[in-house]
Amino acid sequence: MNGINILKSRRSCRSFDGRPITDEQLDAILEAGTYAATGMGRQSPIMIVVRDEETIKQLSKMNAEIMGSDIDPFYGAATVIIVLADKNIPTYLYDGSLVMGNLMNAAEAVGVQSCWIHRAKEEFESEAGKALLKKWGIEGDYEGIGHCVLGYGEKVPVKPRKEHYIYRV
Template identity: 65%
Template sequence: MNETIKVLESRRSCRNFKSDMIKDEELKTILEAGTYAATGMGKQSPIIIAVTDKKLRDEISEENRKIGGWGEDFDPFYGAPVILIVLADKEVSTHVYDGSLVMGNLMNAAESLGIASIWIHRAREEFESEFGKNLLKKLGIEGDYEGIGHCALGYAAEPLKAPVARKDNYIYYV
């Protein structure tokens, strides 16, 4: 079977990561793959913020936890040491779709390298808040961006679940 198809069929969301940092070369490869996602009219509306600093990662996790309404002991990033935040320029009409394709590329590239991943939501709410606006300002990122998602990355602490069977009515031929 084609290696790309194998990756697409085997990728699963991880909800229990080891604390070990992924290798720089792996991270760079995953990030590069994200930049090759298809975007409407080739406008490349998304940006990716790669968070490897534990202190900042934990601050973002705490903000995400509050937005989600979970208890203080919950980490919405499941212990992943790396968070890739995808935002996209609101001025581009396809920005949400563009950012979603970047997220898919990031997760599939990670899978191809043996790195576990999961898409975590609430990025929109984070970057509409003062917390997110201040973070972008602190990082020197200017523009009107919408948070699309967080791609949490790391090594899986346990085997991932097997895929569920595909539903019968997924595809219609006409």
């Protein structure tokens, strides 16, 4: 599958079967994340890989509380990549968003489904989130950009592209 077809076929998965992805798939996805464009090449984002079931449950619960729900916002995914970015870099939000995009597109390229889960900002601004970062040895002025959840399951159907998506001047 070529790059354009990968971009066109990637869709979010909101129902994972719980099977873990392989280390090889994870490594390829993470490497793609490190090659995302960043403002002036400053590489403001970091990625935290979580595969421990208890930690994923803890993060899911925190995320659900922010959302005001008791559903699993990670949809049963067995792998979560948390993307944070250094708030001292003016382009941090864009940089982290591009990392998220690279992660999801790389997942599609290696046969893994993905979904961007929001509320990482609120999660890691909380005292519990700050405590996790400290426990993990992560220091700095980081803001949560998103969670890239990974695994196997059904992708949501493709929606038709809207009219007037493109303007040429």
